[in-house]
Amino acid sequence: MRFSSPPSRRQTLALLAGAALAPLTSTARAQAWPARPVTFVVPLPPGGATDALTRKLADKLSKSLGQPVVVENRAGAGGTVGAGYVAKANPDGHTILMGVTGSNAISASVYSKLPFNPAKDFAPVALIVRSPLVLVKRPGLAVNSLADYVAAARAKPEAITYSSPGRGTTLHLAGGMLGIAANMRLMHVPYQGSGPALQAVLAEQVDSMFADLMQVLPMIKAGKLHALAVTSKERHALLPQVPTVAESGFPQYEAISWHALFAPAGTPGPVVEKLHAEVVQALREPDIQEHFAALGLVVDARTPADTQRFVQEETQKWAQVVKATGAALD
Known part of the structure; x- marks a missing residue:
């Protein structure tokens, strides 16, 4: 039976040096980044x-x-x-x-x-x-709260419309999530982008929209849109008077x-x-x-x-x- 000979002193030092250099290589990568x-x-x-x-x-x-x-x-x-x-x-x-x-x-x-x-x-x-989304409605829609909105949708399924930048987007699914939570059916109207979706609400062609806060805040402040609820668990500092969906009867709801x-x-x-x-x-x-x-x-x-x-x-x-x-x- 043959046994391999033990490593030489030079081989041992080389192995130890390689092990010591491994973490240094990772550190060097971070120090060299970004190189361009x-x-x-x-x-x-x-x-x-x-x-x-x-x-x-x-x-x-x-x-x-x-x-x-x-x-x-x-x-x-x-x-x-x-x-x-x-x-x-x-x-x-x-x-x-x-x-x-x-x-x-x-x-x-x-x-x-x-x-x-x-x-x-x-x-x-x-x-x-x-950031939360904001459920906004056109001025001519005769609802003043999320409770009114839900009641109207339940009374006439798919009579209340909401726009979005397209099917499968966050703004589309936020409406779908509320429909599940509130046991109601909204009519989804998809557009090619959030800009056209918002313009449809401003032009009173569509009833409502789940919108990015940044996009609609100026219009809410100008009175061109009415905010019914924000979709985060807490009220937002820029819209402290607007309730959350969660506090309006749907405590598990959150879409950010x-x-x-x-x-x-x-x-x-x-x-x-x-x-x-x-x-x-x-x-x-x-x-x-x-x-x-x-x-x-x-x-x-x-x-x-x-x-x-x-x-x-x-x-x-x-x-x-x-x-x-x-x-x-x-």
């Missing part, structure tokens, strides 16, 4: 709320990272075009997704043939902001819009941690907090692990709504 401009991909068109808040954050990070952070819009298919692009990008920390509810929580239930796996193809970096940063899966942990730290620092800056607060956004800088848990919970919640409402697109 970082791209934040927005999966929605330019000019919208997601685009605006991403550019504000990118401008702040450009200064702290010492490299330009550029914003690239890749819109289409409810945010899945941009998300798919980032999912397939080089996982080196230089291509990052500004994910939204639709692209990273709802898409898996709405689309059966996605070119990526929302649960496996991303490394969460941080939850950035969240949120934004979070995601890197491609496989991005080195130290790089994700460094970007997370830089993002948290940026979100603590008074000008960022004031800017986001004025837009109705609540800063919510969660850790990568907490962000992952949050997205998993959101994915499960919206999957139930998609199934119950038959909102799947394929």
Whole structure:
């Protein structure tokens, strides 16, 4: 029987050196990042709320990272075009997704043939902001509260209409979720984008809409729209007089819009941690907090692990709504 000889002193030193260098290599990666401009991909068109808040954050990070952070819009298919692009990008920390509810929580239930796996193809970096939706109604609709709205919908199923940017969007499913909770049937009227959906309500062609707070706040204040309820668990500081859906008789109801940063899966942990730290620092800056607060956004800088848990919970919640409402697109 033959036995292998013990390693020489030189071999032992080489093994020890390699083991010692392993963590240093990871640290070096984080220290070297970013080595070139970082791209934040927005999966929605330019000019919208997601685009605006991403550019504000990118401008702040450009200064702290010492490299330009550029914003690239890749819109289409409810945010899945941009998300798919980032999912397939080089996982080196230089291509990052500004994910939204639709692209990273709802898409898996709405689309059966996605070119990526929302649960496996991303490394969460941080939850950035969240915001409630607002149920608004046209001035001519003779209801003054959520209770009136529900009563009218129950009395004449599908007589009350609500618009959305399209089937399977957060704004569509928020109405479906309320229909389930209140045991009523609303008539969904999809449009190509939130702008046309809102204009339909302003023109009194559609009765109501679940809208992003940032989009409708000026019109609520101007009296052009009437807010019936906000969809978060708590009332919003910018609309303190408007009740929540939860306090109006549906305590389990919550439908929020949120934004979070995601890197491609496989991005080195130290790089994700460094970007997370830089993002948290940026979100603590008074000008960022004031800017986001004025837009109705609540800063919510969660850790990568907490962000992952949050997205998993959101994915499960919206999957139930998609199934119950038959909102799947394929």
